[in-house]
Amino acid sequence: MTRSGLRRFLIQNANWLGAGVLLTFLSSFGQTFFISIFAGEIRAEFELSHGAWGGLYSLGTTVSALVMIWAGGLTDIFRVRVLGPAALTGLALAALAMALNVWLILLPVVVFFLRLLGQGMSSHLAAVAMARWFTATRGKALSIATLGYAIGEALLPLTFVAALAFLDWRWLWGLAACITILGIPVLIRLLRQERTPQSLATNASSIGMQGRQWTRREALLNPLFWFMTPAILAPSAFITAFFFHQVHLAEIKGWPHIQLVALFPVFTGVSILSMFAAGWALDKWGTTRMMPYYQLPMAIGFAILSVSTSIGGAFIGMVFLAVTAGAHNPLPSAFWAEFYGTRHIGAIKAMAAAVMVLGSAIGPALTGMLIDKGVSLNTQFFWIAAFFLCVCGLVRIGIARALQSG
Numbered sequence: 001m002t003r004s005g006l007r008r009f010l011i012q013n014a015n016w017l018g019a020g021v022l023l024t025f026l027s028s029f030g031q032t033f034f035i036s037i038f039a040g041e042i043r044a045e046f047e048l049s050h051g052a053w054g055g056l057y058s059l060g061t062t063v064s065a066l067v068m069i070w071a072g073g074l075t076d077i078f079r080v081r082v083l084g085p086a087a088l089t090g091l092a093l094a095a096l097a098m099a100l101n102v103w104l105i106l107l108p109v110v111v112f113f114l115r116l117l118g119q120g121m122s123s124h125l126a127a128v129a130m131a132r133w134f135t136a137t138r139g140k141a142l143s144i145a146t147l148g149y150a151i152g153e154a155l156l157p158l159t160f161v162a163a164l165a166f167l168d169w170r171w172l173w174g175l176a177a178c179i180t181i182l183g184i185p186v187l188i189r190l191l192r193q194e195r196t197p198q199s200l201a202t203n204a205s206s207i208g209m210q211g212r213q214w215t216r217r218e219a220l221l222n223p224l225f226w227f228m229t230p231a232i233l234a235p236s237a238f239i240t241a242f243f244f245h246q247v248h249l250a251e252i253k254g255w256p257h258i259q260l261v262a263l264f265p266v267f268t269g270v271s272i273l274s275m276f277a278a279g280w281a282l283d284k285w286g287t288t289r290m291m292p293y294y295q296l297p298m299a300i301g302f303a304i305l306s307v308s309t310s311i312g313g314a315f316i317g318m319v320f321l322a323v324t325a326g327a328h329n330p331l332p333s334a335f336w337a338e339f340y341g342t343r344h345i346g347a348i349k350a351m352a353a354a355v356m357v358l359g360s361a362i363g364p365a366l367t368g369m370l371i372d373k374g375v376s377l378n379t380q381f382f383w384i385a386a387f388f389l390c391v392c393g394l395v396r397i398g399i400a401r402a403l404q405s406g
Helices: 003-012 014-030 032-046 050-076 080-100 104-133 138-145 147-163 169-190 216-221 223-244 246-253 257-261 264-285 296-307 311-327 331-340 345-372 377-404
Strands: none
Touching: 003 014, 014 032, 014 080, 014 104, 014 138, 014 147, 014 169, 032 050, 032 104, 032 147, 032 169, 032 223, 032 246, 050 080, 050 104, 050 345, 080 104, 080 169, 104 138, 104 331, 104 345, 138 147, 138 264, 138 331, 147 257, 147 264, 216 345, 223 246, 223 296, 223 311, 223 331, 223 345, 223 377, 246 257, 246 377, 257 311, 264 311, 264 331, 296 311, 296 377, 331 345, 345 377
């Protein structure tokens, strides 16, 4: 796509792309990279160890993953202009609850709603909308929509960590609630005329394997889905664990926390470049060639972080993590549409979203438990790197089997 063609694409689809950007940006308040900013304050407030906080976080996140299986399928029934404002309203109330809650027993409940409505539904709505509304330019649409997530990742941690020096952490959660509320009328205005889903048309480019539209049940019975599951779970689990334990990582490495947080915009910048490169590449070549290899940089990144002792080493490791993190935004969403069709994409991607959310529950809980058992993050990062190499092999085998079976 030429520069003038890209400009025309952006202008013609500004409202729908803008809605995707807004949803992914506001999902930040339910993402681990934001919640983990307050890990020290939350653990001190409720007198929790790393393992206990990770366990409570995992509990709330796991339940949200189970609910996502049902809630995500609503995107096949209701339009985004109905579900979007509802999800953001709930997310704002969850952020307000975090600001006001003083009872330990309610902490996993608050986490549940933050994760379900932020990481889960807000991100899911944006991805399903782009996959359904766009066909030939699906990769570019997904990449642009997930810019909101990248913007949030670049700006919010640095801003809120700096603000912690002046404001109580509860006030900052109140600010997050206000920002989310302000986004609701903007989303309503952007979607006052929602784009007609292209998947409703009988278009050959919107069908999946074997020239048909797959239901969620059929997808779950297909081996490819399960070969792909580790690839969906792994980045969510271990990027989440990385951000979740950012305070502890800085402590054991001897880095000031603010120096580590200052690298987040670099992570975001690289992930944005990778995201657009992946979007362009998948529109040109499809997901078949790209899926088996795009997580290799993640393996390299964790290997570097396991041995690095300087903030410069952290910089290099995070660059490699960002390459995969950026590509992971458009590629899996496009993969489900390419291999299983778009008619039931909401229900199918809801299962993938549930796996992703479940991964984000497993990562902090597993790593937190191992920290309490005396296994350092340096050792854990080495084994995480090895796991990503195995994931790449599984994806390659799964896709090859699927192509052979027609």
